[in-house]
Amino acid sequence: MNTTQRADRAGETTREQQVLARIAKVRARRPKVREERITLAHGAGGKATHTLIEAVFVEAFRNPVLEQLEDGASLDTEAGRLAFTTDSFVVSPLFFPGGNIGDLAVNGTVNDLAMCGARPLHLSASFILEEGFPVVDLQRVVASMAAAAQAAGVQIVTGDTKVVERGKADGCYVTTAGVGLLDRPLRLSASAARPGDVVLVSGPIGDHGITVMLARGELDISADIRSDTAALNGLTARLLDAAGAGVRLLRDATRGGVATICNEAAVASQVAVVLDEKSVPVRPVVTGAAELLGIDPLYVACEGRLVAVVAPEHADAALAALRAHPLGEGATVIGAVRDDPPGLVLLRTSFGGTRVVDLLVGDPLPRIC
Template sequence: MSREEQVLARIEKARRRRPKVREERITLAHGAGGKATHTLIEAVFVDAFRNPELERLEDGAALAIDGARLAFTTDSYVVSPLFFPGGDIGDLAVNGTVNDLAMCGARPLHLSCGFILEEGFAVADLQRIVASMAAAAAAAGVQIVTGDTKVVERGKADGCFVTTAGVGVRERDLALSAAGARPGDRVLVSGPIGDHGVTIMLARGELDISADLVSDTAPLHGIAAALLDAGGGGVRCLRDATRGGVATICNEVATASQVAVVLDEAAVPVRPVVTGASEMLGIDPLYVACEGRFVAVVAPDRADAALAALRAHPLGEDAAIIGTIADDPPGMVLLKTAFGGTRIVDMLVGDPLPRIC
């Protein structure tokens, strides 16, 4: 057995183990979207709440109630700083929940919002966040119809945390799932990756870099609908590339479908400033979060039409086909590098950029 085959065998053996949280305390890695997050979710939450819909591990639940096809999702936002170039925690919360519904193939309708506020938080900042949420909801065509507010003692939170939930209607009879990828399918991304994560890092002032870069936070239901109209039943899966970035999404697809995802490094759209900042941080842009980009897996005979639909939308002019689905090695993501080699793109344990969403 070659060295490469030995490495692949060890990785596959590790993945087959029953998920188990080995740490005695929760760490930041458990909330970062990588291996530690997946282990926590599967070993604690899925194990306790087990049901077929939850076990799909999609961005939202696809529900059928009295003949109506609905999607339901929830998410929490703890971004630091609260205000950053291109957005803030308010529009991030609205767009993030709208996007999770869109990835289920749904038209978003209604949202709830919950606030956890720290004693001493400025009312003016709260009003600014709420105004941002209202504007984002209006732009996305959704209504915030219910909510909750809690205040905790000074030092018990970081100013403001927001939780949103959303419901939408699935108007197309499609079964979108990370488990639906098939050999020969194409992997598409809707635009340049990593803008949000790098914007947050620059906003924290931890890097001595000045760059004309803003978060890509945006509602994706419009561009997702355009893709679904063009791709029809050939669209296998949609996932927005938030925590863990494109690399984590591709690993989720590879594992759920037991296929290989083969990416072409030269085809992945990345802005030069994101590449430069990522190099300074020692990370790969493939792992950097987006808040207005998604990954789609599309049948080969519908890929060109899907790409054209993405590029025709204002949010997708730089969309690209970045890879293909193969049958071997199952459960793995491989990257064809610009130097002509191939390397494994595994899921990280944690996230090199904490508190980004």
């Protein structure tokens, strides 16, 4: 390379750096909802959801508990520390291989409490039912909820029912809320990750999301796959018993998948999360379906998998504890926390390259070709 070319190259690199710095500044600005109406992207768990939450809900309800934006709220009361959370379920179809909206609603809320480090105790259940919805279907949903509650060791102690006109809802929507006891001296938080920490996942990812996509029947693909919906409080209890002091953060990898959780941790903790694609467990059938659809399993929802960020000296104990539980048999280390570049998730691809894993805007859109 001659001198002029080298100077050109250096000049270009500097200009690129300036542009990238300007972009970083724009990204750090307070989010603003620009759309005039809610679109489906606002519910997909990606950037649009984050913007909506921060610009509309946090803005209006602002308080120190909410501002932590964890899966559930941790409340200090005179009686002790409680975890409190709520979640709505609108899955379509209502019934899919491996579960239905009922067990999803119980497990989802149990898991949000478990991810706070709490022992889930009591749940509420509210139903929005569409006129014409078959009672027998409702009974199936409720029976699954009862079974899921029993399996998780929680009770559904209060509830509500509303019926809306035909066409105003899609059969049945379920909202659950739950309280749990924070009886361990822990403060799990997305902002607690430190350079050197290890990132673990409790099993193969993407099963639930791909199952539901296929169950919608729009794709003419069938595959032998079931939702992974499960209550994870038993697994988190085992993990916290074995490595509690070293666990920084627990999240169940629901909407937005593992990629979204890692992004939340990277931003909140101002660290880099570096994932190793080769280590990320994905079932071949999920890989295959995702390849066909042109989507990335890292963004696909799970309903029975957790991501844990653990201090390095506790990583072996954490992994052993997860693997000793039936829901964590496939647990593995998928990455590590670094200090630079802060706020980013990077992926070492199986091919041997590197790339950034950003939040998606909305749902992963299938590509044309």
